[in-house]
Amino acid sequence: xxxxxxxxxxxxxxxxxxxxxxxxxxxxxxxxxxxxxxxxxxxxxxxxxxxxxxxxxxxxxxxxxxxxxxxxxxxxxxxxxxxxxxxxxxxxxxxxxxxxxxxxxxxxxxxxxxxxxxxxxxxxxxxxxxxxxxxxxxxxxxxxxxxxxxxxxxxxxxxxxxxxxxxxxxxxxxxxxx
Amino acid sequence: xxxxxxxxxxxxxxxxxxxxxxxxxxxxxxxxxxxxxxxxxxxxxxxxxxxxxxxxxxxxxxxxxxxxxxxxxxxxxxxxxxxxxxxxxxxxxxxxxxxxxxxxxxxxxxxxxxxxxxxxxxxxxxxxxxxxxxxxxxxxxxxxxxxxxxxxxxxxxxxxxxxxxxxxxxxxxxxxxxxxxxxxxxxxxxxxxxxxxxxxxxxxxxxxxxxxxxxxxxxxxxxxxxxxxxxxxxxxxxxxxxxxxxxxxxxxxxxxxxxxxxxxxxxxxxxxxxxxxxxxxxxxxxxxxxxxxxxxxxxxxxxxxxxxxxxxxxxxxxxxxxxxxxxxxxxxxxxxxxxxxxxxxxxxxxxxxxxxxxxxxxxxxxxxxxxxxxxxxxxxx
Amino acid sequence: xxxxxxxxxxxxxxxxxxxxxxxxxxxxxxxxxxxxxxxxxxxxxxxxxxxxxxxxxxxxxxxxxxxxxxxxxxxxxxxxxxxxxxxxxxxxxxxxxxxxxxxxxxxxxxxxxxxxxxxxxxxxxxxxxxxxxxxxxxxxxxxxxxxxxxxxxxxxxxxxxxxxxxxxxxxxxxxxxxxxxxxxxxxxxxxxxxxxxxxxxxxxxxxxxxxxxxxxxxxxxxxxxxxxxxxxxxxxxxxxxxxxxxxxxxxxxxxxxxxxxxxxxxxxxxxxxxxxx
Numbered sequence: 039x040x041x042x043x044x045x046x047x048x049x050x051x052x053x054x055x056x057x058x059x060x061x062x063x064x065x066x067x068x069x070x071x072x073x074x075x076x077x078x079x080x081x082x083x084x085x086x087x088x089x090x091x092x093x094x095x096x097x098x099x100x101x102x103x104x105x106x107x108x109x110x111x112x113x114x115x116x117x118x119x120x121x122x123x124x125x126x127x128x129x130x131x132x133x134x135x136x137x138x139x140x141x142x143x144x145x146x147x148x149x150x151x152x153x154x155x156x157x158x159x160x161x162x163x164x165x166x167x168x169x170x171x172x173x174x175x176x177x178x179x180x181x182x183x184x185x186x187x188x189x190x191x192x193x194x195x196x197x198x199x200x201x202x203x204x205x206x207x208x209x210x211x212x213x214x215x216x
Numbered sequence: 217x218x219x220x221x222x223x224x225x226x227x228x229x230x231x232x233x234x235x236x237x238x239x240x241x242x243x244x245x246x247x248x249x250x251x252x253x254x255x256x257x258x259x260x261x262x263x264x265x266x267x268x269x270x271x272x273x274x275x276x277x278x279x280x281x282x283x284x285x286x287x288x289x290x291x292x293x294x295x296x297x298x299x300x301x302x303x304x305x306x307x308x309x310x311x312x313x314x315x316x317x318x319x320x321x322x323x324x325x326x327x328x329x330x331x332x333x334x335x336x337x338x339x340x341x342x343x344x345x346x347x348x349x350x351x352x353x354x355x356x357x358x359x360x361x362x363x364x365x366x367x368x369x370x371x372x373x374x375x376x377x378x379x380x381x382x383x384x385x386x387x388x389x390x391x392x393x394x395x396x397x398x399x400x401x402x403x404x405x406x407x408x409x410x411x412x413x414x415x416x417x418x419x420x421x422x423x424x425x426x427x428x429x430x431x432x433x434x435x436x437x438x439x440x441x442x443x444x445x446x447x448x449x450x451x452x453x454x455x456x457x458x459x460x461x462x463x464x465x466x467x468x469x470x471x472x473x474x475x476x477x478x479x480x481x482x483x484x485x486x487x488x489x490x491x492x493x494x495x496x497x498x499x500x501x502x503x504x505x506x507x508x509x510x511x512x513x514x515x516x517x518x519x520x521x522x523x524x525x526x527x528x529x530x531x532x533x534x535x536x537x538x539x540x541x542x543x544x545x546x547x548x549x550x551x552x553x554x555x556x557x558x559x560x561x562x563x564x565x566x567x568x569x570x571x572x573x574x575x576x577x578x579x580x581x582x583x584x585x586x587x588x589x590x591x592x593x594x595x596x597x
Numbered sequence: 598x599x600x601x602x603x604x605x606x607x608x609x610x611x612x613x614x615x616x617x618x619x620x621x622x623x624x625x626x627x628x629x630x631x632x633x634x635x636x637x638x639x640x641x642x643x644x645x646x647x648x649x650x651x652x653x654x655x656x657x658x659x660x661x662x663x664x665x666x667x668x669x670x671x672x673x674x675x676x677x678x679x680x681x682x683x684x685x686x687x688x689x690x691x692x693x694x695x696x697x698x699x700x701x702x703x704x705x706x707x708x709x710x711x712x713x714x715x716x717x718x719x720x721x722x723x724x725x726x727x728x729x730x731x732x733x734x735x736x737x738x739x740x741x742x743x744x745x746x747x748x749x750x751x752x753x754x755x756x757x758x759x760x761x762x763x764x765x766x767x768x769x770x771x772x773x774x775x776x777x778x779x780x781x782x783x784x785x786x787x788x789x790x791x792x793x794x795x796x797x798x799x800x801x802x803x804x805x806x807x808x809x810x811x812x813x814x815x816x817x818x819x820x821x822x823x824x825x826x827x828x829x830x831x832x833x834x835x836x837x838x839x840x841x842x843x844x845x846x847x848x849x850x851x852x853x854x855x856x857x858x859x860x861x862x863x864x865x866x867x868x869x870x871x872x873x874x
Contacts, residue, residue: 060225060396063225063396064225067223067224067225067398072397072398073225073396073397073398074395074396074397075395075396075397076391076394076395076396077394078577079335098505099397100502100503100504100505100506100582101502101503101505101506101579101581101582102391102395102499102502102579103579103581105581105583242682243678243681243682245677245678261867264863264864264866264867264868265867265868265870265871266868266871267864267868268864269681269682269860269864271677271681271860273674273677273707274703274704274707275703277671277674278671278673278674278677278703278704278707279674280674281667281668281671281673281674281675281677281678281704282674282675282677282678282681283678284665284667284674284675284678285646285665285674285675285676285677285678285679285682286678286679286681286682287678288663288665288675288678288679289678289679289682289683290682291682293678307668308667308668308671311667311668311671434644434663434665434679434683434686435642435644435663435683435685435686437641438663439640439661439662439663440663440664441657441658441663441664441666442657442663442664442665442666443657443658443666444666444667444668445666451658452611452658453657453658453666
């Protein structure tokens with residue numbers, strides 16, 4: 039793992055991209071790392087652009103905003119169009135393929151994850167696509183440990199939603215083959 | 217809170233609220249405003265669990281007015297707001313100063329003027345904190361640059377308010393308030409908590425001492441008259457006598473200015489043998505560590521003075537760095553505020569260069585800051 | 598009561614600042630007598646809050662008591678903070694019509710809405726007196742003031758009716774010539790559970806009388822007497838005939854749960870939920 043990893047998770051309001059960032063950030067703290075998580079929304083509560091950024095490092099983090107990211111997770115076509123240029127040359131791109139069909143040819147390592155589809159069929163809950171993407175991200179990057187994420191889910195989501203979120207996270211882990 | 221230190225993952229506003237609880241805040245009144253609302257929301261859930269009070273008032277003026285009332289019952293009290301609400305509070309901030317009422321006001325800055333960009337960061341309230349209320353006034357304002365400092369400096373804000381019997385502003389900003397970071401909470405016995413000095417039953421004078429008079433609470437039998445009009449040490453109004461006014465206001469100044477050394481706080485970084493000094497605060501200061509590294513590649517040594525108290529202004533620290541460098545650069549998310557204070561303190565010893573960016577909630581990146589530094593050095597050479 | 602009542606017992610030895618004929622002095626003696634008749638030998642169980650204006654000087658610093666003399670209009674917020682932290686104290690607000698019904702009006706409405714258990718005494722002299730006789734939200738229509746030299750062109754506000762609508766437990770209006778009724782209203786206000794409001798219409802010979810065309814205090818008092826009528830009488834009259842009348846009496850006297858009760862119940866609820874966790 040690099041000393042400092044910058045992750046951007048982008049999609050639409052309501053998809054839980056901010057929650058995914060929060061869980062990732064909390065997990066990094068559980069693993070004893072330095073972390074900064076930030077977020078931005080559009081003006082409306084639902085349906086407009088939303089993004090969450092997480093910087094994970096072994097040392098103190100200075101500048102807290104992501105400029106060039108090592109990992110980009112996109113859950114909407116807009117997010118891909120807008121942020122692909124910020125992905126580092128040999129970075130990692132994770133795409134919710136149930137929403138984003140086509141990805142331009144790039145030097146990054148690309149993972150197509152059927153997150154929303156799996157969330158609907160296996161979890162009966164479209165809004166759990168975020169944790170599936172998170173599972174894929176962890177498997178693809180090894181940024182934080184699986185236990186740390188599951189602990190973060192337990193702390194970060196309401197009791198009744200924990201089981202389905204952990205289930206979703208584990209589905210995500212399986213979707214990326216080593 | 218316990219015997220061991222613990223690590224939490226908090227949003228800045230959440231850390232501020234948690235710190236208020238640790239500091240002993242017994243009363244919070246507020247009015248919803250972006251980007252400060254989470255402080256209130258968090259306290260609305262947590263303070264009543266500890267048997268303490270939160271209340272949503274009809275506006276920001278009422279919020280601070282209610283906080284001032286609560287403070288006079290002996291309670292540590294706080295409100296939180298952002299620019300528009302902070303503007304409304306200015307008159308009562310002067311009142312709290314004049315009546316020596318301890319209270320904490322968190323101002324989470326956003327882009328103004330007016331409604332501006334309500335959800336986006338700005339740092340345009342620096343001079344408002346200093347000069348916003350009318351008449352002669354001395355301000356104490358703290359500037360956190362991390363979630364950890366949202367915690368630490370909120371506790372310090374309460375301690376300073378109680379020590380000096382004066383309103384203290386936590387001058388935060390949207391970026392620090394909304395980011396999440398790890399926060400280390402020291403064991404409870406390692407956190408300094410200051411409680412206000414109470415009078416002895418025989419005490420009769422409660423105002424206008426440069427040594428900070430003890431503060432009685434209402435309902436304790438002291439029969440204390442509290443007024444924002446000019447008053448003597450007993451609290452009695454003197455609205456025409458020049459000497460009473462002069463003595464009171466000068467002592468209100470002295471009790472803070474005489475202790476400025478104890479109040480002032482800043483952080484220096486890489487200041488030995490540097491060519492360029494950067495004076496920054498709040499979120500903008502987060503760029504500095506990377507800028508220092510990037511500058512090395514351009515054969516420049518950059519040193520930093522980061523203001524943790526903006527008021528009183530860390531004059532010594534800025535004067536010191538001015539002695540060693542060729543130029544001082546002042547980055548801020550406004551149209552020049554701290555810049556003028558640095559210029560005043562440096563007093564022509566070296567050039568002071570402003571770096572300003574406003575709008576969209578965008579920060580000054582380390583790369584941008586570096587380019588400005590390189591440009592200002594070239595201008596001099 | 599065995600000892601005789603004297604206002605001096607309750608006042609600091611400071612000369613009162615009020616003009617000759619000012620109703621504030623009458624309000625002081627009726628309020629203190631009300632407190633005395635309720636058994637308060639001193640004001641140790643009271644905190645007074647006031648804002649800016651002549652009436653704000655009634656308690657501050659003249660009452661031998663704790664008093665918080667705030668900025669213009671903000672006496673009720675200060676009272677709110679005090680009452681919530683110290684529900685055991687009687688928190689009384691004194692203010693003029695400008696302070697309470699002008700600049701501070703929203704606080705009055707919200708305090709009544711919450712049924713905050715404080716007492717608000719509004720001394721209504723129908724003018725901004727201290728600043729030299731400008732039109733107030735209570736100035737009768739067509740009255741000449743320094744800022745309405747051609748006569749006021751605004752409808753005055755009926756403050757007791759407003760606080761009744763907002764949710765006050767008690768509201769009354771009397772004038773300073775209705776001494777006994779005013780004192781009894783203040784006693785009721787002091788024993789009311791919940792928000793209590795008493796308006797005392799009061800002569801201001803200096804700022805109001807002079808500009809509104811009154812010869813002297815006696816003429817203002819005569820005017821108050823001639824134009825005061827009871828709620829019952831007013832009920833039978835057409836609205837347009839009431840425009841320049843002063844309708845006196847008890848506007849409401851009802852019991853309902855108070856704001857401090859609600860706040861402390863909420864704390865109990867929160868403490869319970871914290872224990873469960």
